[in-house]
Structures are given as C-alpha cells and as structure tokens.
Amino acid sequence: MTIVPVPSPAPSPRAMIPFVSVDSMMRLVNRVGVEQVLSELAETIEADFRRWPAFDKTPRVASHSDVGVIELMPASDGDFYGFKYVNGHPGNPISGLQTVTAFGVLAEVATGYPVLLSEMTLLTALRTAATSAMAARHLAPKGARVMAMIGNGAQSEFQALAFKAVCGITEVRLWDIDPAATARCAGNLAGSGLSVTPCRSAESAIEGAQIITTCTADKAHATILTDNMVGAGVHLNAIGGDCPGKTELAAAILHRSTIFVEYPPQTRIEGEIQQLAPDHPVTELWEVITGAAVGRTDDAQITLFDGVGFAIEDFSALMWLHRRIGGTGLAQMLDMIADPDEPRDLYGMLRRAGA
Amino acid sequence: MTIVPVPSPAPSPRAMIPFVSVDSMMRLVNRVGVEQVLSELAETIEADFRRWPAFDKTPRVASHSDVGVIELMPASDGDFYGFKYVNGHPGNPISGLQTVTAFGVLAEVATGYPVLLSEMTLLTALRTAATSAMAARHLAPKGARVMAMIGNGAQSEFQALAFKAVCGITEVRLWDIDPAATARCAGNLAGSGLSVTPCRSAESAIEGAQIITTCTADKAHATILTDNMVGAGVHLNAIGGDCPGKTELAAAILHRSTIFVEYPPQTRIEGEIQQLAPDHPVTELWEVITGAAVGRTDDAQITLFDGVGFAIEDFSALMWLHRRIGGTGLAQMLDMIADPDEPRDLYGMLRRAGA
Numbered sequence: 074m075t076i077v078p079v080p081s082p083a084p085s086p087r088a089m090i091p092f093v094s095v096d097s098m099m100r101l102v103n104r105v106g107v108e109q110v111l112s113e114l115a116e117t118i119e120a121d122f123r124r125w126p127a128f129d130k131t132p133r134v135a136s137h138s139d140v141g142v143i144e145l146m147p148a149s150d151g152d153f154y155g156f157k158y159v160n161g162h163p164g165n166p167i168s169g170l171q172t173v174t175a176f177g178v179l180a181e182v183a184t185g186y187p188v189l190l191s192e193m194t195l196l197t198a199l200r201t202a203a204t205s206a207m208a209a210r211h212l213a214p215k216g217a218r219v220m221a222m223i224g225n226g227a228q229s230e231f232q233a234l235a236f237k238a239v240c241g242i243t244e245v246r247l248w249d250i251d252p253a254a255t256a257r258c259a260g261n262l263a264g265s266g267l268s269v270t271p272c273r274s275a276e277s278a279i280e281g282a283q284i285i286t287t288c289t290a291d292k293a294h295a296t297i298l299t300d301n302m303v304g305a306g307v308h309l310n311a312i313g314g315d316c317p318g319k320t321e322l323a324a325a326i327l328h329r330s331t332i333f334v335e336y337p338p339q340t341r342i343e344g345e346i347q348q349l350a351p352d353h354p355v356t357e358l359w360e361v362i363t364g365a366a367v368g369r370t371d372d373a374q375i376t377l378f379d380g381v382g383f384a385i386e387d388f389s390a391l392m393w394l395h396r397r398i399g400g401t402g403l404a405q406m407l408d409m410i411a412d413p414d415e416p417r418d419l420y421g422m423l424r425r426a427g428a
Numbered sequence: 429m430t431i432v433p434v435p436s437p438a439p440s441p442r443a444m445i446p447f448v449s450v451d452s453m454m455r456l457v458n459r460v461g462v463e464q465v466l467s468e469l470a471e472t473i474e475a476d477f478r479r480w481p482a483f484d485k486t487p488r489v490a491s492h493s494d495v496g497v498i499e500l501m502p503a504s505d506g507d508f509y510g511f512k513y514v515n516g517h518p519g520n521p522i523s524g525l526q527t528v529t530a531f532g533v534l535a536e537v538a539t540g541y542p543v544l545l546s547e548m549t550l551l552t553a554l555r556t557a558a559t560s561a562m563a564a565r566h567l568a569p570k571g572a573r574v575m576a577m578i579g580n581g582a583q584s585e586f587q588a589l590a591f592k593a594v595c596g597i598t599e600v601r602l603w604d605i606d607p608a609a610t611a612r613c614a615g616n617l618a619g620s621g622l623s624v625t626p627c628r629s630a631e632s633a634i635e636g637a638q639i640i641t642t643c644t645a646d647k648a649h650a651t652i653l654t655d656n657m658v659g660a661g662v663h664l665n666a667i668g669g670d671c672p673g674k675t676e677l678a679a680a681i682l683h684r685s686t687i688f689v690e691y692p693p694q695t696r697i698e699g700e701i702q703q704l705a706p707d708h709p710v711t712e713l714w715e716v717i718t719g720a721a722v723g724r725t726d727d728a729q730i731t732l733f734d735g736v737g738f739a740i741e742d743f744s745a746l747m748w749l750h751r752r753i754g755g756t757g758l759a760q761m762l763d764m765i766a767d768p769d770e771p772r773d774l775y776g777m778l779r780r781a782g783a
Contacts, residue, residue, distance in 0.1 A: 227772045254772065420582070422454070
C-alpha cells in the first residue's frame, strides 16, 4: 500500500479574518468623507443606545502600572461580540509614541469566530466625537451654532467636525495652554467650512458659545472651567475627565448642571462626577434617546454630558466598520483561525503541514 | 507663501506589530520540532509558575450565550501584558468549525504598545499539553512510563508527545467512545517513537498505566472514570473538566486524591473540584514547584492535577513565541498602531493621507 500525503487544503473563508490597518482606515475615512463618517457613526451609536437594555454590559477590565493602564472593553448585543484593547500612557509622547492606542475585534456570538480585526486609534477618536455630538443633538440649546473648545489636542478636530456634521455648529472658538496646539487645530480645520477663532484665554473662548467642549489631556484633577465661567443655558461636553483622578470641571459647576452619562457604574469612577457623592442624581443618556427620561427642559438649564467612552460605542463603531469595509478591497485577510479539514484533527493539520 | 504638502512618513517600527498566522505557527513548530517546542514551553511555564506572586492575576472575563462562551484572559508580570481571546462552542464541529479557537496579544507594560499578535488555537493546545506534562513531572510516580488517554480528540496527540518529551513516557494506551478518534490519534502518533495501544474500553486502557489523562469534550457532568477504576499510586491528569457544568471524574475519586490546581478561585468554578465543597483542601501547583508545598509524598497516593488552563500559561506561551519568532522571517508586520509624525496630530495624519 502506498500512502499518498494529502496536502492541507487552504483555510476556509471563515478562518480568514479581515484586518483593517491604520492605512486602510485612513483610506476608508477619506474616501467616504470624515463628516459623513461622523454622521453615520452618530446614527449607529444612537441606534444602539436606543436598544441599550439588549446589551451585555461589563465594566472595562483594567491593568494598571506606575506609568499607565491597559484595558479591555467588551460588549455584546447577543448577535455580535466586540472588544477593544486600549492603553493610556501619558508619558508616551516624550518618546514619540501615542498616549492612547487601540485596536479591536468583532466576533459572531453564534460561533465565537472573529469577523473583523481593526486598528481603533482613529476609530476611537471618530466614535468619541460622534458620541459627543449625538448627545449634544439631544441636550444642547436649540439653534446652537457656536462651540468653545478648551483643549486643542488629538481629539479636537474630530469633535469640531462631528458637531458641524451632526449639530450644525458653524463656529468653533479654540483655546489651549499650548498655543502650538491651537495653531495646529486651526490649521487642520482650515477649509472645513467652520469659522475658526483662536482665542487668548478660556474666558475669551467661551464668549458667545452655546456649547463648551472640554478635552484637555492632563492626568490630574484640573479646573479647566471655574464656576463663574459657565453661564445659564449652555451645554457642556466634558470629554477629558475620563479616568480616576482626572477631572476638568470645578465641582460647583456640576452642582448647577443636569448631568447626563453613558453608564453610571463606570462614570462614577472615571468621569467628572467622581467629584460628587456616589448617589448624586444623573440621567442615563440612552433613556433620553428612548424618551424614558427628559433631556433639556428649559433655556436657562446647564446640561452636562460627562462622557468617558463606553464599550457599546466601540461595538457600534466596529459594526459600522464591518458593514462599510465590505466590497472596498481595503481589508487584508489574516490567517488567524486554525481550520483543520477535520475539526478534531488539529495535530494532523500540523503534521501534514510539515510533511 | 506656497504651502508644500508634507507626505506622511512611513509608520515607525513601534507602530508595526508582528503577526504570527496559523501557517507561520505550523512552520515554526515543524521547524523547531514539536517535542522540542513542548519541552521549551514546559520550561517557560515552570519558570513563570516559580515567580507566580509576581503576576497580576485576574479571573477570565466571560461572555456567555446559549450556544457557547467568549472569554478574554489577561495576565501581566509588570513588564509584559498578555491576553488571549478564546471561544468555546460545542456545536461548532457540526458546521465544520472548531469548538475552540483562540488568538492572543502580548504588549509592553511601559508603553502599552502591542509587540505581538498571534493565532493561539495551536499555541493553546501546545501550552495545555506542556502544562500537564510539567505538572506530572512534579507529581507522577517516579519511573512512570505508561499513560492511559481517555478521550482521543484534538488535545490528545499534544498530550502524548508532551508526556514523552517532558516525563519520559514510552507507551500510550488510547480509548475514546468514538473509535474513529482513537484510530486517528494512533495514526497521528505513528512514527513518534511512542508505543501506541488502542484499547476497547476505558478499563482496558488504564491497565498498567501510572498516569491517566482524561481529555474528553462533552459539555456535561460525565463520569469518564468511576471510583473503582483508579488504583493506588497513579497520577491523574484531568484536562477535560474546564468549565462550569463540565466534569469527568466521579466525586469519590476526588475524595481519595491529593488535588493540585493552577489558581483556586478559577478551578473551584471550572475544574473537577466544582463537585466539592468550596473549602475542600487543594494545593497550588506553583507552591510545589517553589518547594513551599509538598507534591507526592508516597507511592500509594493518588495525585490529581485538575487542569483548567490559566492566563499565566498563555502569557508564558506568548513570551516563548515572542523570543522564538525573532529572526525567523515568519512574522508578518501589521500596520495596527496609528503613528502620527507628531503624537497629538492624529487628525493631521488622516488629512495628509487623503491629500
């Protein structure tokens, strides 16, 4: 008897996982248009917030060190499961590295097989801005057209363009302790159609603004806005306070505001409201969207979106990408899942590959 | 003034993540030799168990559905951080898919940057077998040469070869409720140097064996070994009981055994000892390795390694791979981390890529 070695067949399509690289993500966003992407993300995230109770919500799993944190953020709607890996290392820029980098995976719940691996540094910046703008569409005063932006770092242009695309903002007023950051943000927004006004102080930036976005990066309790700076009727979009020990707003502002959050168990640890008593009343944003809770009730009210970033937003972003990347040719197929011709014969696959 | 567009520089080496595909993993293992790989993994895992208290240990984060589970298993030694994504879907083989697939990531704690992405379906099979054999080296009776293997599925050949390479086993006696599984396992082990004896019953398989490995796959409380089948002096390597509701041994066997586990908080939920009282005495394997606890004390003792698989073993396996893959040319570099020329200018990078 002659034994003829059987060559391993190519892996099944299910074993090949589409990968969206940083380069592919940039191509996709530039092809679709960044404002269109932000609008689509805001719609996707809002639709997922509308079915909030359908999600399996787990607090992020964090591994802390002296110099930073590495987190895994899982979420599932019962059909798909997504998770994001994200780090936060404030000292990284000194070595020319990003403070925050991220990647993520989407998988099918029915089989457990991944269906997408993607860079998520850019995608997180996009989903964060889309979430802020989506929240403001529900909470900001009607007819808001001017936004102050305190903190002009990596998140600032995405926020500005999301508020333009989703809320109809026409002017942004910029301030940062680093004038170079403001200059870079203003330069990046040139030609966007937004009127861009660099300002000499935070006080000057908020003049005439109906929306104030804070997105500074210091990992410390800082008072970016003092109580007297925030007038009646504005909407505050507080993005920078997003981990324990890092806040941006004077506590007095919080006491004057109606506070809206993504997921209270996480926001009470990571958000501006870590400064408040653990039972301080907050409204969950998803309830405003479904109509179960009220949002803005009068023109003089200060509304505050205390955004920290929640896993469902990453899930929404991965689902959006999963739909959008198909047929573009931008995904690279990775041989990531072992696919023996006979499921129980893992060793045989290895052995035949070596023959 | 003329503005000259600056082309985006290529990403820095730190932004490119080495990826080990299934194909590359098979090439590496076949190049090094599977027994050599198993020996090296056993050494690496043992060295990490020896410094057990240095690890940040987190129970796995599981997302359950009606048809399976998706888990994230993180671990860190303070210098590196690793996690594994793994699913368990007993119904998958009906559709030609694997019950368990896995991939993992290793990252640098100092920067949070990933340094390795790898398939881990094969790597998990290898590390599971290496862990079993490493435990048996400390617990099995001296001079053990014959191992019974109850359950001849995907894990079986790896177990057999690990026990040959690490413990000096010369004969394996096979039994499975599915004769085709036994035939395939025997065929795969032909030429390995092991004496392979297919048996007609579990009772027959354990005749003369000093080590009994159970690695069946049913997701149910099953009694693969009854009390009368286990004689004095043997070492039990119980691998298949690895999630709530899934066990292989009659409880009476557990009561006659000295039980060794990886990480009690996890094993009490997932292992054979889920059948016992929550305070039933168990010994942590790492303490046997450091000498802080005793292993086997006499020839008549039944030792039981109740292995469920712990995140530190995956960490060890990823670290082994990280060292071993360098210079082989087998890793594919993935553009996974956004790397703006100026760390805070993420939007500028996107904009310039579209110019």
